[in-house]
Amino acid sequence: NYEYIKKSLLKDKNVVTANKAVVATYSKDLYDICCRSNASLKFEASVGGGIPIINTIKDNLSSNKIEKIMGIINGTTNFILTQMAEHKMDFYDVVKIAQDKGYAESDPTSDLEGEDTVYKLSILSNIAFGKNVSPSDISSQGIKKINQEDIKYAAELGYNIKLLAIGDNSETDLELSVEPAFIKKNHPLSSVKNEFNALFIEGNSVGEIMLYGKGAGGMATGSAVLSDVIKICSLTGKEVLLTNTKGKIISSASREHRYYVRFEVVDKAGVLGKIADSFGKENVSIESVVQKNVEKSTVPLIFITHNTTRDSLMKSIDKIKNFETVLGIENIIRILD
Amino acid sequence: NYEYIKKSLLKDKNVVTANKAVVATYSKDLYDICCRSNASLKFEASVGGGIPIINTIKDNLSSNKIEKIMGIINGTTNFILTQMAEHKMDFYDVVKIAQDKGYAESDPTSDLEGEDTVYKLSILSNIAFGKNVSPSDISSQGIKKINQEDIKYAAELGYNIKLLAIGDNSETDLELSVEPAFIKKNHPLSSVKNEFNALFIEGNSVGEIMLYGKGAGGMATGSAVLSDVIKICSLTGKEVLLTNTKGKIISSASREHRYYVRFEVVDKAGVLGKIADSFGKENVSIESVVQKNVEKSTVPLIFITHNTTRDSLMKSIDKIKNFETVLGIENIIRILD
The missing domain is CATH 3.30.360.10 (Dihydrodipicolinate Reductase; domain 2)
Structure with missing residues (x-):
């Protein structure tokens, strides 16, 4: 010691x-x-x-x-x-x-x-x-x-x-x-x-x-x-x-990186569009979206972002998490290239 | 220099x-x-x-x-x-x-x-x-x-x-x-x-x-x-x-290792058995054999040995290479675990 x-x-x-x-x-x-x-x-x-x-x-x-x-x-x-x-x-x-x-x-x-x-x-x-x-x-x-x-x-x-x-x-x-x-x-x-x-x-x-x-x-x-x-x-x-x-x-949050974001959402038309729209408003640009068909009423929805700050990402997520169709923000993980 | x-x-x-x-x-x-x-x-x-x-x-x-x-x-x-x-x-x-x-x-x-x-x-x-x-x-x-x-x-x-x-x-x-x-x-x-x-x-x-x-x-x-x-x-x-x-x-050849041996052979019944027999006579024990079907009259034949010395391996190969059905010893490569 x-x-x-x-x-x-x-x-x-x-x-x-x-x-x-x-x-x-x-x-x-x-x-x-x-x-x-x-x-x-x-x-x-x-x-x-x-x-x-x-x-x-x-x-x-x-x-x-x-x-x-x-x-x-x-x-x-x-x-x-x-x-x-x-x-x-x-x-x-x-x-x-x-x-x-x-x-x-x-x-x-x-x-x-x-x-x-x-x-x-x-x-x-x-x-x-x-x-x-x-x-x-x-x-x-x-x-x-x-x-x-x-x-x-x-x-x-x-x-x-x-x-x-x-x-x-x-x-x-x-x-x-x-x-x-x-x-x-x-x-x-x-x-x-x-x-x-x-x-x-x-x-x-x-x-x-x-x-x-x-x-x-x-x-x-x-x-x-x-x-x-x-x-x-x-x-x-x-x-x-x-x-x-x-x-x-x-702060790592103020530098630009790529992120993986996994939501759990209600399987309903329009959910994806609404979330993507919120990301867009904070200039968080989306590289890809994955939505798997599962035999449940709630489904995982995964977004991969282009370079963005975690600060911007969190601003949009703070809004998204209040959507009725969004049940949870399951994980946010940085992607390295 | x-x-x-x-x-x-x-x-x-x-x-x-x-x-x-x-x-x-x-x-x-x-x-x-x-x-x-x-x-x-x-x-x-x-x-x-x-x-x-x-x-x-x-x-x-x-x-x-x-x-x-x-x-x-x-x-x-x-x-x-x-x-x-x-x-x-x-x-x-x-x-x-x-x-x-x-x-x-x-x-x-x-x-x-x-x-x-x-x-x-x-x-x-x-x-x-x-x-x-x-x-x-x-x-x-x-x-x-x-x-x-x-x-x-x-x-x-x-x-x-x-x-x-x-x-x-x-x-x-x-x-x-x-x-x-x-x-x-x-x-x-x-x-x-x-x-x-x-x-x-x-x-x-x-x-x-x-x-x-x-x-x-x-x-x-x-x-x-x-x-x-x-x-x-x-x-x-x-x-x-x-x-x-x-x-x-x-010499690496006198210590026991596993080997990959690739022959090119005539696609004919009995070839595999004859080669395996020659390996056996030098106590070269075979782990697996791969023979692929290809649309040719000659085919690759691959042996993977158990632990054996390269010296023993070469003794058997010296005999095998004289078989009429064996067209070539294409490669012998050591396998590491």
Whole structure:
């Protein structure tokens, strides 16, 4: 925990930790302490378990400006989404299996809500972009609302659904978010299954790089911790990995992206037209609509939008949800290309 | 080239090179020279272009014994095999396109025969396994014999065909080979397409790791070279990456693997039985046989073997090829699981 790490560093004792919550939450204080200390703080195991993500970015991609990162960095949610897709199982049934296998904790809230991923993205922003961002400033959406309908439509359109940590540093303001997203089946991240993790990086000279491996487990985490210990032993001076340079965050909701929106509606003529009309009024342009015939009085209605801001999308949806024929806004998921 | 690198190192000048042929061919001499010199030799860009493979293994996986590596480390052949699979195009038509796009040289022999990959595997053996192996001791098979029939049957069985550099250090003797191989569609290496490269690593503590990125191109290679330069600048002493510890090589042909064998045979009763009988006499056990009905007098006949040595396989094939009904042994390809 923080107090222990602080005391050690202030006594010039090197510290190696896997505690992502502490590193992310106290990154500014830890930066200050590291500046005053003659010791080093290393935390490779805090993101991506055994995958050497932090050291690779710091040591081996140092000649690059990193423009974007996209990561599957929570094994629990990736296991759940993979099993849901491969075995057509319901969310809570898979959570149960994940708990039995030790992939999910008895209270899996932090993983499922995206909190664990937010801590890791905060650390990655610090390391990859050199921008200090508090976990509380990162917008986050969990996976609890994802169901078989969403997975089925994603598959039909050529996508998988993954919980992603996304960072875009290509413009002045930094865009960071944790959210489930549609990712094309032929994207390298799409084949990252079950408890595996991967970080996809775009550097201005190296281009696209992906680091893949086991994101958790005693041996993998141990490999990262031991590698940090060996590195500290071979340091001649100290190393300060963190920065306190504040990152100016732009809300993901104000940048343009494509979205998948699933409504549950009454199966009646005119419903589709009325919703499409509301989207049009907020300049939300529709790429495609899917309405399946099911033997029920209520049917799912799926819209895929062209690029639009989530802000505009939500404005129209705030009106649409009051329509008598619209029974529910089941899910809104970002689509990546 | 070698003489220039040698002279520089002997004058205590640091050297950064991307020349895989020199590093692989002269690794023993370069090791001796590095021991005598006060300077460092670095060569990150010699394997996998911009992907930080060598430095990641040396710096960040140092707490692991690396058991196995499998790599797609030649962009030219991977581009060709990807295009052949995706567009059902013939080998030489794709080679032409690769040349036009700059992915293949005007004389692409070194890439197509696997020679380029052999150099890189020799360097990887040195770095990952700590075993010095001359490129001439690595068995190599190129991709020229791969055709649409092979790709089609691979796909039907759930595999892609990739040119792989394979190293197995899990037993006393080291097994190294460069060969096209069937790799399961859900394996992370299967989704490495076109000019991309990737190295799949199994470490005894970290488990499975994959490093993915662009294997060539000026900017990516430049990123690796510059990263080496920055690392050398921050070194306080010198770094000797190579080893001269000789690796004891075991021939891939004497270890057991599964194989795909495609014959062209006369469409006549009894042919299958006679071939199967010959396999049986050498204890080559058959997993499955595929014989497609085609409207010709000669037909392809595909055998998938259980685990067997290539030596046993070749003994039976030496007899089978003399059968009057067997018109040709079209291809023999290893299957990975």
